Amino acid sequence: MLPSPKSNLVAEVLPKEEKGNQLFPAFLKLNELHTLLIGAGVVGLEKLNAIVNNSTAAKVTIVAKDIHAAIFEIAASNSNIKIKQKAFSADDLEDVDIVFAATNDNVFNAELRKLAHQKGLLVNVADKPDLCDFYLGSIVQKGDLKIAISTNGKSPTIAKRLKEILNEGIPNELDQTLQNMSTLRQNLNGDFAAKVKKLNKVTERLVNPQKSFAERNIKWLIWLVAVAFILAVGVTLWETEPEFQSFLTHIDPLFYWFLGAGFVFAMIDGAIGMSYGVTSASFSLSMGLPPASASMAIHISEVLSNGIAGWMHYKMGNVNWKLFKILIIPAVVGAVLGAYILSSLELYSSYVKPIVAVYTLFLGGVILTKAFNIKRKRGKEKIKNIGPLGFIGGFIDAAFGGGWGSIVLSSLIAGGRHPLFSLGTVKISRFFIATLSSLTFFTMLGGKYWEAVLGLIIGSALASPIAARVSNKISAKTIMVAVGIIVMLASLRSVIMFILKLI
Missing domain, CATH: 1.20.5 (Single alpha-helices involved in coiled-coils or other helix-helix interfaces)
Structure with a gap:
């Protein structure tokens, strides 16, 4: 059976179901309108304060039998407020532009709304959203800046809390900015x-x-x-x-080699957050330093360079402090333990190094893959086992002369963490790891190969502030690609060298 024309007409006239907040924000010029406030108890006082606080020049007429004492005080100091201490009558709606009802008489409020609508007036009824044509939002004001907050009548408490947050967060000086912009606007021709x-x-x-x-x-x-x-x-x-000339000519050339190496390795490490330990360890061993002494030289030099780089990243806002708190304690424990074992059992470190190299080689491939899909899965599947990762990274870094950046930074980025914040957090964490592992090495081994240590310290310190600024100008994708390539090349070299030794 087909629907009749009448039924189609009814379907068109019926309003659609409302979804979401249907209120239209508007700021009224109450100083140019005549406001009627009916009811003058505690609620009426609250309404009057809201009106006067937002428009000191508002013209308000108050009608009520019982008047709160505070309302008389406000009216005494404001000539725009008139009080009629009497019962409401329909004549009170004459020459009025907007109506506020602050009574607890629901029958009266409903009748008042009908009378006001007959005269084309908008009405606000306290605590009765169904009878309101408009609501009063929570107001945040900083001079000429005014922000009104509405929850569609659902939760005044949330609106009040948001008001507190915005009041605290928006500086009072913003009004001066508005005045300056107004002056600029008036001068534009x-x-x-x-x-x-x-x-x-x-x-x-x-x-x-x-x-x-x-x-x-x-x-x-x-x-x-x-x-x-x-x-x-x-x-x-x-x-x-002549004494100065003699002093310089008798310095071991090892110092100059490590001075240049420290600068180059720290520049690379500061820019991408890794590879200083790996590259320095390889260089140190090729220069004849034993593994434990090489690791000690690297970590002592990292105290100053990572302190500088960590401070630079902190100043640039690149540190995730929540991640730092989870990472730092397990990392320090692992680093101290690794330094102690390497100093005591130096011979066994060479057997574990290929395993680490294979692991970092795999991570390098994962990072490169993610570098070209950074927007597709960003923020998902974040690595969560931060504590164990920090312990393993700290242990391997100290025990094998490097790997903190390769293991920890690689895992964080591969696990969905933001590259730049991961870089800053890893750098500032490395300062504490280098300090405590250096103390462990120095206690166990004493001062050896001071030329290498001093060269790395000076070279890396000179490079650190420059490299930190360079890293802040590189895109996240560029950092990921650079990290992936360097990790894979360094890891592949370690694997090949181990295989050649076996052959």
Whole structure:
């Protein structure tokens, strides 16, 4: 049976089911309207305060038999507020623009709403959302900035809490910014295109402030002056002091080799957060240092360089402190234990190194794969076993001369962590690991190969602040690709060297 035309008409007239907050935000100029407030008890006082606090020049007429004493005080100091101490009558709706009802008489409130609608007036009834044409939201105000919060009448408590949060979070100085923008707006002349060009020109100075040559290059000028001064002093002493010349010529060439190596390895490590230990260990062993002494030299040099790099990452906001707290204690325990075992049982470290290399080789491949799918699965499947990872990374790093970055940073990135924040967290964690493992090595081995240690310290310290700034300008994908390639190359080299030894 087909529906009748009448039934189709009814279906078209019936309103659709409302979903979500259907309120339309609007700011009323109460200073230009006549407001009627019916009821003057505690609730009426609250409504009056809301009106006056938001519009001190609002014209308000209050109608009620019983008047709260505080309302008389407000009216006494505000000539725009008039009080009629009497029962409400329909005549009170004459020459009124908007109505507030603050009574607990539901029958009266419903009748008042009908009368107001007959005159085309909007009504707000306290604590009766169904009778309201509009609601009063929680207000956040900073000078001329005003923010109204609505929960569609569902939870005034949430609206109040959001008000507190915004009041604390928005600085009072923002009003001064508004005044400055208003002045700028009034001074803009011409058509729309001309105003946009002028506004762009003014705001460009905020993004790219004009600085003198010295201001733009002050840090490089300081470095240049410092280097020039050191060179000048060095050349003067070389030419005039035979004792100084004799001292330099008798320094073991090992110092200069490790000075250059420390700078290069720290630049790479600071930029991508790994490989300093692996590359330094390989270089140290090739220069004839025993494994334990090589690891000691590496970790002592890392105390200063990682302290500087960690501080730079902290200043740039690259540290995830929640991740740091979970990672640091197991990592330190593992590092101290690894340093103790390597110092005591140095011969056994070579047998475990290939296993680590195979593991990091696999991680390098995982990172490269994720580098080209970074947006597809970002934020999912994050690695959660941070504590065990920190312990293993710290242990292997100390026991085998390196691997903290290769193992921990690789695992964090491969496990879905953000590369830049993982890098900053790993760098600042490494400072504490290097410090405690160095103390363990020094206690067990004493001061050996000081030329290598001093060279790595100076070289890595010079590179650390430069490398940290470089890393902050590299995209997440670039960091992941660089990490993956370096980890795979370093790991593959270790595996090949082990196989060649067996042959």
